[in-house]
Amino acid sequence: MTDKTILITGASRGIGAACAMLAAARGYRVCINCRSDTVPALQLVRAIEDAGxxxxxxxxxxxxxxxxxxxxxxxxxxxxRLDALVNNAxxxxxxxxxxQMDxxxxxxxxxxxxxxxFLCAREAVLRMSTKRGGGGGAIVNVSSRAAVLxxxxxxxxxxxxKAALDVLTIGLAKEVAGEGIRVNGVRPGLIATEMHASGGEPGRVERLKNSVPMGRGGEADEVARAVLWLLSDEASYTTGSFIDVSGGR
Incomplete structure (x- = not known):
């Protein structure tokens, strides 16, 4: 358990919401960011508070x-204070x-x-950096296997x-490694979230699951566990690195 504070962007649904619930369960005080629809975010706040x-x-x-x-x-x-940032939005x-793109x-x-x-990472570093009086911290950027594929x-x-986000992860990790801040990335593969519907194909995971060596799509909770590991002291010597949560795809 911890008394640390975490900010998770795009946290009202999907992977962000799973990260928020798991972070809260591990003792983080959670700032849940949403872009426009506040109803799911407020529901998530209530769920976290109801769980203590x-x-x-x-x-x-x-x-x-x-x-x-x-x-x-x-x-x-x-x-x-701020101890952890998850760039998930x-x-x-x-x-x-x-x-066809404009x-x-x-x-x-x-x-x-x-x-x-970039903007959220900048503000996090300004608060976390030991050179600026901060207590250190960790950043995890939620990328995608699409950055590679x-x-x-x-x-x-x-x-x-997402490939650009990976470069931010590597470059920023090197910049702030001596200031008590670790920066890593998680690259989810085919994960069952609402994002596929916003791309026009709600059934995309089902269509492509046979291309995954493990034969199935992933769950948001499986990504969240990788994110929270990278934020934890168990990953104390890990920075500028990536975890692919993709079933081998």
Whole structure:
């Protein structure tokens, strides 16, 4: 158990919500970020509090710098410290080939998945760095196996944004390793979440499960356990690294 504080972006559903529940169960005070729909986030807060934990929700679009700044200010006012950040917020658009994509789609994907992660990482480092009076901490960036596989014919823009997130993970890990901060990534594969519906194919995991060596899609809880391990003291000598939670795909 711990009395540490964690901020999880995009935490109202799917992998983010699973991370929030598991973090709370392990004693973290949890700041749950959502972009627009606050109802699921508030329901998650209630579930955590009903289980004896501490949590609160902050609505903020991480692609907007002013909203990121406000979110961190609310976190400072509520808990006064930050020990862990999970950059989980991510979006994709409907499946299509690169030749069909326009600039506005690509910019929208990168604004949340890349710029948002940079901004949140920046604010986390400012609070965690031992060179700035912080107590150290850990960051986990939730990437995707698509960053390696390419997601051809579906989401090459999403895959490219996650590849950029992987580079952020490696570069930032080296920058802050001497300041008490570890930075790692988790790359989920085919996970049963609502994100597939937002891409236009709710049954995508079922369609592709036979391409997974383990023969099934994964669950959000399975990703959350990898995230929480990387945040824990058990991973004290691990930084700039990745865990693929993908059933071997």
């Amino acid at each position: 934990g501490s949590a609160f929700a902050v609505q903020a679009d991480v692609s907007r710098e002013d909203e990121v700044m406000r979110m961190f200010a609310e976190l400072d006012a509520r808990y006064g 991510g979006i994709l658009a409907r499946q299509m080939r690169v030749e 600039a506005s789609r690509i910019e929208r994907i990168f604004a949340t998945n890349v710029t948002g992660s 390419g997601a051809s014919g579906e989401y090459v823009d999403y895959a490219a944004s």
